[in-house]
Amino acid sequence: MTRARPWSNTFSATGSVWSEIWPQLLAAGEFGSGSAIFEEQLNLLEKAGVFTALVPEEYGGFEMEGPAALAVIEDLAYINGTLGWTACVGVAGGLFSFELPPAGAHEIWSDSNPLISYAGANSGTLTPSGDGFTLSGSWDMASGVTHASWVALGCTVEGGHPAATAVALVHRSECRLGPPWVPVGLAGASTAPVSIDAVPVPRQRITFDVTDEQNSHTRRRYRFLIPSAMGAVSLGIGFACLDSLASRQVRPDAEQMKHQLLGHSYAQLLAARSFLHEATADVWRRASRGQASELEPNARQRLAATHAAHVANQVADAASRLGGMAAITQGTSTSERWLEARTITANITVGDLYYRVYGGVAADGRAPLSWP
Incomplete structure (x- = not known):
């Protein structure tokens, strides 16, 4: 049985229906990350x-603060990485409730709790058609798409519209899905290519990235939470690795090594968690107040998300090495968590380059690279 962590448990301590769901998720056990979420x-x-x-209460959501939502994602990833990743995708999809026109947000969220998949690359073309638009294109990767009700697709805008790019939400039934992506970790995350051809999209289900820099920031100001949510998944996996190691018997001559590794690794993860929550809370407050985007706080938040993912990967690797052959045997919880942690660090959203980005900001006051 997975044991609770005293420094989190946000999911299980909410006092709402979530507290009823938590024991049921635990009872379901640590289903293998190599299989689809049931x-x-x-x-x-x-x-x-x-x-x-994160969805506003007026649309039927909980309207949580960003850092609190991170703790929920972390708790779920502690049970299983794929479960946490699916929660990450779903929570992040709720961010579009801040960007869509009210009619579109009511259409999507008022009578359901949908999972929204997101393919952020501008791989589609949005073309004006009557009072709305049509969307065509192909996207290599949409995470969570086979579980999703809606898919948010990045695109360019044709026809002289003042926005150069946009995100359009279409029902998953209107999409053609390619063969599912099967990574070595998080294999049940239901990621697959998506393509559509001339699908009508009403204006109310489109969020335009307008050309005016400040206006664009205001509409998109909460999307920064996406990398933070990925970092939260990694933290949940890392803490699960350490708690599993703490309860594992090792040879008497390895006991002191185990204690040293546990102490050092818990310190690393707890520090990374504090950094992530502090940096995310700072940018969340700025966004909630409608303040202008500033380079250093945004770069620091991206650094914190990247650091959480990479520290969790290092911790999972160290726990795996101490576990010996048993820890790298296929199908064991330690090996699966190690693969899950490593898979997340391969995502460009929390890629190693963000260490260099923040280094450039600290050294020169500017980002040396464009931000994917």
Whole structure:
């Protein structure tokens, strides 16, 4: 049985329906990350309203603060990385409730708790058609798409519209899905290519990235939470690795090594967690107040998300090495968590380059690279 962590437990301590769902998720056990999330777990997450954690109350959501939502994602990733990743995708999808016109947000969220997949690359073309638009294109990767009800797709805008790019939300039934992506870790995250051809999209389901820099920032100001959510998944996996190691018997001559590794690794993870929550809370407050985007706080928040993912990966690797052959045997919880942690660091959203980005900001006051 997975044991609780005293420094988190946000999910289980909310005092709402979530506290009822938590024991059921635990009872489901640590289902293997190599298999798809079962319908039972998805139904529990939807029933609990996890995918509407950030959605405003007027649309039926919980309207949580960003850092609190990170703790929920971390708790779920502690049970299983794929479960946490699916929660990450669903929570992040709720961010579009801040960007869409009210009619579009009501259409999507008012009577359901949908999971929204997101393919952020501008790989589609949005073309004016009557009072709305049509969307065509192909996207290499949309995480969570086979579980999703809606898909948010990045695109360029044709026809002289003042916005150069946009994100359009379409129902998953209007998408053609390619063969699922099967990574070595988080294999149940239901990621697949997406393509559509001339699908009508009403204006109310489109969020335009307008050309005016400040106006664009105001509409998109909460998307920064996406890398933080990925970092939270990594932290949950890292803490699960360490708690598993703490309860594992080792040879008497390795006991002191185990204690040293545990103390050092818990310190690393707890520090990374504090950094992530502090940096995220700072940028969340700025966004909530409608303040202009500033380079250093934004770069620091991205650094914190990247650092959380990479520290968790280092901790999982160290725990795996101490566990010996048993820890790298296929199908064991330690090996699966190690692969999950490593898989997240391969995502460009929390890629190693963000150490260099923040280094450039600290040294020269400017970002040396464009930010993917």
